[in-house]
Amino acid sequence: MRIKKQAFRVKEHPNGMHLVSRGRTALLCAIDLLGLNKERRILLPSYIGLDKEGSGVFDPVAAKSVGFEFYKLNYDLSIDMDDFREKVKDPRIKAALVIYYFGFVQFDLGQVVKICRETNTYLIEDCAHALMSRYGNQYLGRFGDVSFFSLHKSLPLADGGLLVINNNELGDPHILNHTISEESLRLLCHFDLPGISRIRRRNYDRLLEKIKGLRNLRVLYQELPQGIVPLNMPVMIENINRDEVHFRLLDKGIETTAMYHRMIEQIDRQQFPVSSSISDHILNLPIHQDITEEDIEYMPRCLREVIDNKC
Numbered sequence: 001m002r003i004k005k006q007a008f009r010v011k012e013h014p015n016g017m018h019l020v021s022r023g024r025t026a027l028l029c030a031i032d033l034l035g036l037n038k039e040r041r042i043l044l045p046s047y048i049g050l051d052k053e054g055s056g057v058f059d060p061v062a063a064k065s066v067g068f069e070f071y072k073l074n075y076d077l078s079i080d081m082d083d084f085r086e087k088v089k090d091p092r093i094k095a096a097l098v099i100y101y102f103g104f105v106q107f108d109l110g111q112v113v114k115i116c117r118e119t120n121t122y123l124i125e126d127c128a129h130a131l132m133s134r135y136g137n138q139y140l141g142r143f144g145d146v147s148f149f150s151l152h153k154s155l156p157l158a159d160g161g162l163l164v165i166n167n168n169e170l171g172d173p174h175i176l177n178h179t180i181s182e183e184s185l186r187l188l189c190h191f192d193l194p195g196i197s198r199i200r201r202r203n204y205d206r207l208l209e210k211i212k213g214l215r216n217l218r219v220l221y222q223e224l225p226q227g228i229v230p231l232n233m234p235v236m237i238e239n240i241n242r243d244e245v246h247f248r249l250l251d252k253g254i255e256t257t258a259m260y261h262r263m264i265e266q267i268d269r270q271q272f273p274v275s276s277s278i279s280d281h282i283l284n285l286p287i288h289q290d291i292t293e294e295d296i297e298y299m300p301r302c303l304r305e306v307i308d309n310k311c
Contacts, residue, residue, distance in 0.1 A: 016164055016165035016166060017162060017163070017164050017165075018162070018163040018164075018165070018173055019160070019161070019162060019179060019180045019185065020161040020162065020163055020178050020179060020180065021159050021160070021161060021178045021179060021180060021181070022056075022150060022152075022159055022160070022161040022178075023056055023126075023128045023148050023149060023150030023153075023161040023162075024056040024057075024059060024060050024161070025161050025178045026148035026149070026161045026162060026163035027056075027057065027060040027061075027124075027126075027148050028060045028063065028064065029163050029173040029174060029178075030124055030146045030148060030163060030173070031060060031061070031064045031066060032064070032173070032174055033146065033165070033170050033171065033173050033174075034094065034095050034122050034124075034145070034146070034170070035094070036064065036066045036094060036095055037064070037065065037066060037067070038065055038066065038067045039067065039092065040066075040067070040092070040094040040095075041066065041067035041068055041069060041090075041092045041093050041094060041095075042061060042066050042067070042068050042069075042093070042094070042095045042096070042097060042124075043068075043069050043070075043071055043084075043087055043088055043090075043093045043095070043096040043097065043121075044057070044058070044061070044068055044069070044070050044071070044097050045070065045071060045073055045079070045097065045098065045099050046070040046071060046072055046073055046267050046272040046274075046275045047073055047077060047099075047101070047260065047263070047267075047272075047275040047278060047279070048099075048260065048263060048264050048267065049259060049260015049261070049262055049263050049264065049279070050260065050262045050263070050264060051260075051262075055264050056128065056150070057097070057099070057126060058264045058266065067092065068266070069087055069090065069093065070266075070267060070272065071083050071084045071087050071088075071096075072084075072272060072274065072275075073272075073274055073275055073278075074274065075274055075277075075278070076106050076220060076221070077101045077104075077106055077220070077278065078106035078107040079098070079107040079112065081107070081108070081111065084096070084112070084115070085115055088115060088116065088119050088121055089119060093119075093121060094121060094122060095121060095122040095123070095124055095145075096112075096116055096121050096122070096123055096124070097124040097125075097126055098112060098123070098124070098125055098126065098144075099126040099128075099129075100125070100126065100127055100129055100130035100133060100140055101129060101234075101259075102129050102221075102230055102231045102232055102233075102234050102259070102284070103129045103130045103131075103132075103133045103228060103229055103230040103231045104130075104133070104221055104225075104228055104230065105130075105133070105135050105140065105225075105228065106221070109135050109143055113143055113144070116144075122144075122145045122146070122167075123143070123144035123145050124144055124145065124146055124147065124148075125140060125141050125143060125144040125146075125147035125148075126147075126148065127140050127141045127147050127148065127149045128148070128149060128150040128153055129150075129153060129154075129231040130149075130229070130231070131149055131150075131151065131153070131154040131155070131193075131229070132154065132193055132196065132197045132200075132229035133227060133228050133229045133230075134227035134228075135227065136227070141164050142164070142166060143166075144166065145165075145166055145167040145170065146163065146164065146165050146166065146167065146170070147163075147164045147166070148161060148162065148163050148164070149161060149162040149164070151180075151184070151188065152184070153231065154196075154231065154288075155187075155188070155191055155196075156187075157184040157187060157188065158181060158183065158184055159180060159181050159184050160180045160181075160184045160185075160188065161180070195289075196229075196289045197229040199289045199291075200229050200230060200287055200288060200289060201224060201228075201229060201230070203287040203288070203289075203291045203296060204224050204230050204233055204287045205224055206293075206296050207233055207285065207287055207296055207299065207300070208222065208224070208233070210296065210297075210299075210300040211235070211299075211300050211303060214300070214303060214304060214307060215307065216237065216238050216239045216240050216307050217235050217236070217237060217238070217303065217307060218235060218236045218238060219233065219234075219235050219236075220234040220235060220236060220282070221233075221234065230287060231284075232257070232284040232285060232286055232287055232288070233284065233285040233286075233287050234259070234282055234283070234284050234285075235282070235283050235284075235285060236278070236281045236282060236283075237281050237282075237283050238281060240307065242258060242261075242280065242281055242282070242283055243258075243261075245283060245303075245306055245307065246258060246283060248306040248309075249302060249303070249306060252302045252306075254286075254298075254299060254302055255286065256283050256284055256285055256286065257283075257284045258282055258283050258284065259282060259284050260279055260282075261279055261280075261282070262279075263275065263276070263279050285299060
């Protein structure tokens with residue numbers, strides 16, 4: 001027997017957490033870990049978009065040639081539970097993925113976990129938008145078999161993803177060299193996540209109060225549930241052209257996004273009209289930790305001016 005003077009094992013990771021380069025890298029690792037392939041299919045939500053880098057969710061599925069099916073969503077991006085329950089019964093479906101859009105949980109997560117367990121289906125949590133959000137007293141990412149995060153979406157980092165393995169029966173992921181950069185890892189140690197969470201929630205609440213009642217604009221989530229730390233504020237631009245509003249705001253120095261104004265072509269717009277409608281009308285307003293009181297005052301004034309001029 002030999003007792004060493006300090007810890008020396010490097011294989012184990014605390015709480016099943018593995019730092020990687022990006023969220024999509026973590027999903028690639030999860031796909032391998034769960035043994036998904038053309039025959040062992042994945043069930044995906046029907047609201048998945050493209051950006052300048054492609055699709056962080058669908059690209060890993062396509063890269064691994066995994067079979068897939070989509071389930072329906074409601075107008076608040078919550079899961080159509082009847083459709084989900086029916087499609088997850090397909091014996092070809094071996095994993096189901098849920099997305100916490102913009103950091104929100106808009107469905108009965110406990111019921112989703114129960115359905116997946118009853119059907120022997122792996123549950124993957126996409127927490128790319130939900131780094132700091134909780135459901136009840138538990139942080140998101142701890143309910144499924146595996147989960148993944150995109151650190152750089154919530155924090156000013158050049159890269160950074162996180163793979164979390166909750167199922168003890170799964171082995172170690174094949175990470176290779178896809179680790180977070182040293183610079184991002186160094187910066188990660190200095191962030192005050194509880195403080196950032198408070199600021200984001202405060203900014204959301206204050207902006208919500210100021211834009212309530214604006215015509216042709218509907219806030220998708222008019223309440224901020226306890227524990228939710230939003231990535232941004234999704235609103236629906238109604239009766240006027242969303243893209244014009246986006247570019248007019250940009251002219252005024254307000255950078256917004258429209259997640260996801262371009263959906264992946266595999267999602268049939270006629271088969272999933274709700275998702276298509278959201279894609280056509282959504283606009284996401286910034287409420288991040290660097291938004292100031294002055295910004296919170298400025299955005300509603302500009303929104304009102306832009307919308308009134310377009311009516």
